[in-house]
Amino acid sequence: MNDATEDQEPSVVPFSSPIGKTPEFKEPFDLARRLTHAVWVYDIDNCRNIMANAAALRLWKAETEAELAARDMSIDMSTTVAKRLKQYQSGFIENDTTFKELWTLYPHEEPVSVDVVYTGYRLPDGRIAMLCEARGIAEDAPETLRSAEALLHTDVMISLFTKTGRELYMNPAARNTWRSEKTHLPDVFVNSSDYDSILSELELRGEARRVLQIKSDAGLAWHDMSFKNCRDAATGGPATLVTAIDVTELKHARDRASYLADKDQTTDCYNRAFFQRHLEFLGSQQRNLPIALLYLDLDRFKQTNDKYGHEAGDRLLVVVSERIKACLTEADLLARVGGDEFVILLSGTDIPAQVRGRVDQIQKTVCQPFFYKNNKIEVTTSIGVSVIPAHDSHCAKYVRHADVALYESKRLGRNRSSIYTEQMGRIADQRLQAEAELASAFEHGEFELHVQPCVDLCSGKVISAEALARWRHPERGLLMPVDFIGVCEETGLIDVLDHFVLEQSCELVKRWLKSGLKIGLSLNVSPRQFLDDGFIATLSSHAQHPDLKNDSLQLEITESVLAEDQDRVAERLRSITALGFKIAVDDFGTGYSNLAYISKFPISCIKIDKSFIDTLPTSVPVIRLIKRLSEEIGAQTVAEGIEDFTALGTVFEIGCHCIQGNYFSPPVPIADFQKAVHLIETQLEADIIANLGLKR
Incomplete structure (x- = not known):
């Protein structure tokens, strides 16, 4: 009530007559009005004092009952007081309980502390109101009144129990947790062993503290509880003072945090x-x-x-x-x-x-x-x-x-x-060492680009070249891709190598174009690089350079890439060719390709795998088939791995006029490339054309 607050926990007095019985007087409140001590009736549901005798009017500083009844007690009423009044009402209904306690009333904001007995009173419409009887003005010291006020409003649950666990006292916060008429302390705990443990510690140390799961009227909860041995101020007997704070939300939050910390x-x-x-x-x-x-x-x-x-x-x-x-x-x-x-x-x-x-x-x-x-x-x-x-x-x-x-x-x-096995471990250690060496090689610029010419027998000219990475190891000399590609792929350093080859190839083509050398350059693109989401953007940045003629660059992908998600591969190839770059399929014939689908790819060149050259003449039918497929899709055919004149003559007879292999030149450093071109074209003029029966 806005004009009242409770000052101490009530002592519960047996309810002498059922709330369903009405006192015998002519008018409902005649007898109450004749009493000399203050008596009033409070309508809990509507927050109004609906009756008050003369002493009660003086107590509430009201001239008439109508004036007092007009006051809305819910204004400025604390939530704690409102809960307490609802507890009283439940006690009246469920247990016919009478409460006796010290309350401080605030008529016109002036505090008056009164010992009050509260009894359930049934109104004519069947609702339960509260009959209040003031037994006297309390003369307690201010400290006593303030401590009682604090006990009312605190959220900390404070209870007093006998040594056998019988309830002696509960403040409103505790009563709101256990609304039953009496609470037996051992029955509060979910695990009975918790109570036994507390008793043992109380006997040993006189106090104990636990975070425990308890049974409340609202269900299971977690309370941070302290227990201390003390005495009952009313009887002097041994007692246990229990204070508790509801930490259920905190416990659940911590459990959730622990779950998040431990679980995927x-x-x-x-x-x-x-x-x-x-x-x-x-x-x-x-x-x-x-x-x-x-x-x-x-x-x-x-x-x-x-x-x-x-x-x-x-x-x-x-x-x-x-x-x-x-x-x-x-x-x-x-x-x-x-x-x-x-x-x-x-x-x-x-x-x-x-x-x-x-x-x-x-x-x-x-x-x-x-x-x-x-x-x-x-x-x-x-x-x-x-x-x-x-x-x-x-x-x-x-x-x-x-x-x-x-x-x-x-x-x-x-x-x-x-x-x-230990053998696996030794190999892994070697691989780690190689990885460390590779990382150092990239850092110190030990990689370089070599190029291998590709010859057109019909024109007698070098028409293109393939860019190939080499590692100039400070101790082991010049290393071939077989010595480092595998480790690069396993460790992710293939990304660094791919970037190096692309950057160097673009710079090389720019230099060739500036010098008037009109030769195309092919570079290998790893499956990882080709499928990387940022690859197209990287190519686009190079394509916009004014000194680079994009069709001078040909990107070589392996046949295995075509066997991946073909719709995605086709879309990526179209994006690359739209930037002006050409596409070649390297090592063709060693993987799986859907021949009906490959015609839909924008492929400008097919390079026959060296394994077919090594198995000549057995592989001639396969080479013929690849050559015919290239013609059907309008692609150039290049025979790789030509090491001798016999192989050269065989593929020439089949119709493969574009040749790449050590017969003409192995991969050479960039500085030696133009010299290699001159030697190849001179050799073609001297004897290759005559031996192959070519005429100009």
């Missing part, structure tokens, strides 16, 4: 951070049994993302994680540690004997087709395995062992599993 949001598996902590924990334990560590990733996962979108990729990850979980026991652990990478810890009584069977089971289960929006996506996975011996505290190194074994599975062709 996409798959609901544990994440890398949790896995690393778990490995540290395993290392600190005295384990009597070995554990198998599996490193698993999905083959060609990026292609699924690129073709169907990240939503499909995320859904695939969820499905894969569910498939893995179906193969695990409660003792096993699964974590997602990267984009499509998972680690699994397998436990068992005989892991060395069981590991192969369990790995095969996981791989077989994971590698089932995945369907997304009516699209069937084939799923394969590669797995690397290492075994952590019992009692070994250095668990982290076995993650690398499993990663090394995973690399071996990839190297063997994917969709395989490999168990780590």
